Amino acid sequence: MAADTDTTTLENRSEIVFLYDAEDCNPNGNPLSANDKPRVDETTGQAVVTDVRLKRYVRDQLDDDELGIYIRNPSKAPYEDVPDRDGLFKRVTELEEDDVEDMSGSDAAEAFLNNAADVRYFGATCSFSSEFQDALGDDFPGQFIGPVQFEHGRSMHTVTTKTESKQLSTVVASEAGDEQGTFATDNRLQYALVKFHGVVNENAAQDTLLSAEDVERLDALLWRSLKNQTLTRSKMGHQPRLYLRAEYATDDYHHGGLDDGIERADADETDGAEYRNITDVTLAVDDLVAALAGDAEEGHLETLHVVVDDHITVSIDGATGGPEFLLKELEEAVGADRVNRVDVYA
Amino acid sequence: MSEPPMNEFDPSSRRCVSLTVSGDWAHFRRIDTTNDKQTYRVIPRTTVAGLLAAILGEPRDSYYDVFARDSSAVAIVPQRPLRTMQVPMLTLPTAGGDIQTAEGVSGKTVIPPEVLERERKRRAFEYLCDPAYRLHVVLDDDEWMDRLVDRLDADSETGPPSVRSVYTPSLGKTECLADITESSVGTVTGPESVSAVDSTLPEAKVTPLADVSYAMERTPAYMTQANGGRKTTGFVSYAYPTDGGQIETADVEAYSVNGDTVCFL
Numbered sequence: 001m002a003a004d005t006d007t008t009t010l011e012n013r014s015e016i017v018f019l020y021d022a023e024d025c026n027p028n029g030n031p032l033s034a035n036d037k038p039r040v041d042e043t044t045g046q047a048v049v050t051d052v053r054l055k056r057y058v059r060d061q062l063d064d065d066e067l068g069i070y071i072r073n074p075s076k077a078p079y080e081d082v083p084d085r086d087g088l089f090k091r092v093t094e095l096e097e098d099d100v101e102d103m104s105g106s107d108a109a110e111a112f113l114n115n116a117a118d119v120r121y122f123g124a125t126c127s128f129s130s131e132f133q134d135a136l137g138d139d140f141p142g143q144f145i146g147p148v149q150f151e152h153g154r155s156m157h158t159v160t161t162k163t164e165s166k167q168l169s170t171v172v173a174s175e176a177g178d179e180q181g182t183f184a185t186d187n188r189l190q191y192a193l194v195k196f197h198g199v200v201n202e203n204a205a206q207d208t209l210l211s212a213e214d215v216e217r218l219d220a221l222l223w224r225s226l227k228n229q230t231l232t233r234s235k236m237g238h239q240p241r242l243y244l245r246a247e248y249a250t251d252d253y254h255h256g257g258l259d260d261g262i263e264r265a266d267a268d269e270t271d272g273a274e275y276r277n278i279t280d281v282t283l284a285v286d287d288l289v290a291a292l293a294g295d296a297e298e299g300h301l302e303t304l305h306v307v308v309d310d311h312i313t314v315s316i317d318g319a320t321g322g323p324e325f326l327l328k329e330l331e332e333a334v335g336a337d338r339v340n341r342v343d344v345y346a
Numbered sequence: 347m348s349e350p351p352m353n354e355f356d357p358s359s360r361r362c363v364s365l366t367v368s369g370d371w372a373h374f375r376r377i378d379t380t381n382d383k384q385t386y387r388v389i390p391r392t393t394v395a396g397l398l399a400a401i402l403g404e405p406r407d408s409y410y411d412v413f414a415r416d417s418s419a420v421a422i423v424p425q426r427p428l429r430t431m432q433v434p435m436l437t438l439p440t441a442g443g444d445i446q447t448a449e450g451v452s453g454k455t456v457i458p459p460e461v462l463e464r465e466r467k468r469r470a471f472e473y474l475c476d477p478a479y480r481l482h483v484v485l486d487d488d489e490w491m492d493r494l495v496d497r498l499d500a501d502s503e504t505g506p507p508s509v510r511s512v513y514t515p516s517l518g519k520t521e522c523l524a525d526i527t528e529s530s531v532g533t534v535t536g537p538e539s540v541s542a543v544d545s546t547l548p549e550a551k552v553t554p555l556a557d558v559s560y561a562m563e564r565t566p567a568y569m570t571q572a573n574g575g576r577k578t579t580g581f582v583s584y585a586y587p588t589d590g591g592q593i594e595t596a597d598v599e600a601y602s603v604n605g606d607t608v609c610f611l
Binding site: 030031032033039041042043044048050051052145146149150151152154197198199201203204250251252253254256257298300 | 369370371403429432433434435436470473497508509510511512513514516520521522523524526527
């Protein structure tokens, strides 16, 4: 039978800013380009990473953490173990068709959501065979809209493609069973510091049963997923650098554009194409700190959940410092009791 | 094809709520393309209706009458040059020719799992980069107007408005998060004859001038509930500036509201 997850209802909205970098790797390949070239905005020279890429890291981490996911990674699942759509439901819930027939559609949906963590976060479209659909009942929703939404991420600077791209020495077969393969070129960026922005909506959370516990899990999940799910050839070289989740007290409120408050301190002098690692970048966070201070003063901010990497440098009001400097400034801006320094490995 | 009368609602002297919506990305899918997911450049009027309904937390398919031809007026002012980028993604085919009909299977997505891997298509999604629009909205429904003013904090006299939105506002696709700023309330004055407008300019009102360039687009404007879903009941063709500036034309009837000279749709 389906496991009942002990969940608490989500009451507060959150806004997330997440920075990670990619050194000497391909943060997100463009599937329409030859050899999966990194996605780059040709007008601005910025690298682009889709929300789908970020959510894949999170889904794979949820899978590794044995939380149960619906949309599994084809490259991680054995090819012969691809269930049909009904089977996907049965595998996630551990329910059989007979069990489902005895349940109402809403109970079946609850069992599904309790066992598919990724659907609680990001939603899913479900369609089944007509027999299975009949068993589920009319009140099983065909579509779950994700309460957690991330925008496509962008690098904070112009990126440089590695000039020493090489021909892969392995031979990649284009289809299973092919004896002859094709060569592939290895495309990488020298460096990209990518900024993501997201919102967790407490009202939409009711439809996917996303709990306060699930949202709390995000604080460590995003960080760990970037560390653990980037160990393949093209992704090796990723590092999470800064995570902020502003949890709001005011109903239906979020600041919006919180990510716009983080800029490069030297943006007026350089496009950043020469950046090669995190020590080359100083983040100007004045606008972010001011926005959070304003929200705290207005009573909108409940808690600021923060994870800061050891190697980042920030500037505030002309002064420059490391992680401890940033945390102290944030505590001063919103009140120390409102800042939660998250231990991602607790 | 002749367009139906564009608007049958007189916004003169009415209360108008104005807001700026912007985002890092937007995608307003053109309904006349399939494999290439191209976007309209200007947020369609129907998307504006959906955005405002999301702010108020109105359920899907419940709000079309409020934004009908005879009960609402919307003006859209592009604030920046409209630039696009291709963001190709892997998707499952659901377009007409791709759907495989199998016996005993319901719904749209009926691709057998064993061909799912093979059939996953690379599709070119076109996204707008850093779009921003100023929206001016007049509704006959006073209760909706009151709630919009309240939610947008549009009559705030103390500092920047604190917008509260039930669902997360987005520009087309859900991952295109929208920021809402600079909301305000004003009264519509006019119409009067002008030679340039800030908003999109309905095709019927365009008089081509020498050395004046603009782009044209045709998007869904009105919709109704039908068969458990929705149906577009009217499109509108309009000119829009490619540089985020004004459109010059000859003697056009336009309104003034909250600092902009606009044509309502």
